[in-house]
Ligand code: FEO
């Protein structure tokens with residue numbers, strides 16, 4: 001066999017060449033078909049997408065903006081018919097709305113963009129473009145289609161009625177002008193990654209909630225330190241000018257009702273989503289889970305901020321595979337733990353529980369509700385390890401390990417380096433592998449090691465640790481989302497590979513974790529200019545790989561030379577439609593092998 005000894009990798013696809021251009025690229029022999037674009041109708045009566053005449057009402061019946069997490073809940077166990085669940089993390093006004101962008105020169109003569117102030121209608125469209133989508137999809141003759149009259153199809157927005165559930169529900173600190181019960185909340189915002197529970201519900205993490213609040217807390221407010229720790233208010237969006245609840249001066253407690261994991265029962269399109277407060281309040285990335293040996297369910301949770309923490313939540317009750325209803329409140333009762341990574345390779349999971357250790361009245365906590373509202377401060381007091389921006393965390397049921405994506409942290413100084421965050425000015429991030437004690441995901445102790453230090457291995461100063469079999473296409477930086485497929489193989493998607501610096505885009509890399517190829521990585525898919533790579537999700541039969549292309553055509557401060565700040569000013573890509581009258585559109589793609597079959601093998 002001519003190939004013997006040539007590749008020890010678990011992946012046999014032909015690697016994509018890195019580069020940057022107006023469209024996406026997938027490995028040879030695969031199709032990547034657009035399944036859902038921003039503005040596509042997801043109901044039988046959804047209006048056609050009309051970018052020049054957007055309304056909040058039409059947006060609420062169409063696929064939302066900036067698809068991030070993608071999950072799949074099979075119907076009757078099928079990998080060809082099920083419910084797709086998708087987070088709509090945030091909106092990019094300059095790419096969505098015509099005529100609102102001006103290019104101006106700054107002091108140094110460099111071009112930058114200015115966006116016109118919002119009006120009520122624009123804000124209401126933005127709010128309807130946030131949240132999530134639940135939509136029935138079906139594969140026929142090898143191609144996926146949306147079932148527009150699916151009875152379970154649903155849009156969740158920043159206005160959907162939700163319930164605060166668990167220890168914080170009804171607490172004084174979550175009562176507002178509109179809600180004296182402290183239980184009734186409207187909307188979820190900035191939902192980044194998420195998960196699907198073993199009992200078939202959709203869980204979704206509220207991440208950068210600070211950007212939606214404006215105004216000043218009343219003088220002497222007891223929430224001042226709490227909000228400061230969460231970066232509230234940042235005021236990226238103008239919602240507070242049109243909806244008082246986002247103005248801290250008018251409704252000082254509203255921000256305590258965001259920053260949670262939301263659970264959505266997809267089997268009932270009228271169910272009230274529940275904010276599961278037992279899982280803590282922080283900038284939640286994902287919520288991937290796995291059933292431990294004894295039947296308890298373990299959720300791995302990242303808090304995406306420089307120097308913040310890795311958490312896990314272990315349910316008190318056990319998963320009942322024979323009775324879905326019996327599992328529906330498992331997430332209200334359990335133990336939240338925060339991770340301490342020791343220099344000897346031990347990880348200790350410290351309980352974030354009122355009355356234990358420093359989490360007492362002496363430190364300003366009167367109950368578990370207080371501890372959960374200020375989860376970050378509890379982690380500070382417990383001495384948890386300050387990480388380089390924890391993003392997705394993927395438990396692997398095949399090899400028993402857990403993979404933690406740490407995206408980057410350029411602010412870590414030399415004297416802040418530690419064993420598990422070993423690089424100062426960590427521009428490219430790294431991946432940590434955890435092995436829980438005795439293979440028990442519910443254990444309070446385990447071992448950790450670094451799987452990969454990311455970045456260009458040909459630049460010695462970067463200190464990357466990809467295997468020498470990794471090509472110039474195979475290395476990556478800024479790991480963000482991850483997927484573990486049915487055979488236990490790891491796929492990593494990235495956020496932030498800069499066009500200016502590298503001539504590369506974000507994409508999906510297949511990473512060997514076991515055997516002689518451990519630490520080898522290969523590029524499978526890359527995004528159009530300006531986009532971020534989200535998803536990814538391998539369906540159970542491994543014949544479909546769903547990926548989410550977020551904010552194509554965006555460039556932020558780096559929009560030169562490829563991008564333009566608005567599609568009315570000659571944006572350099574019009575992905576995925578490439579039509580003059582269509583803006584760029586964040587989209588979910590379904591990747592299949594030509595002729596069918598398992599992906600990556
Ligand atoms: Fe929305 Fe942490 O990425």
Ligand code: CA
Nearest residue numbers: 068089532550
């Ligand atoms: Ca994102």
Ligand code: CA
Nearest residue numbers: 192193391480
């Ligand atoms: Ca993310």
Ligand code: CA
Nearest residue numbers: 391407480495
């Ligand atoms: Ca990210």
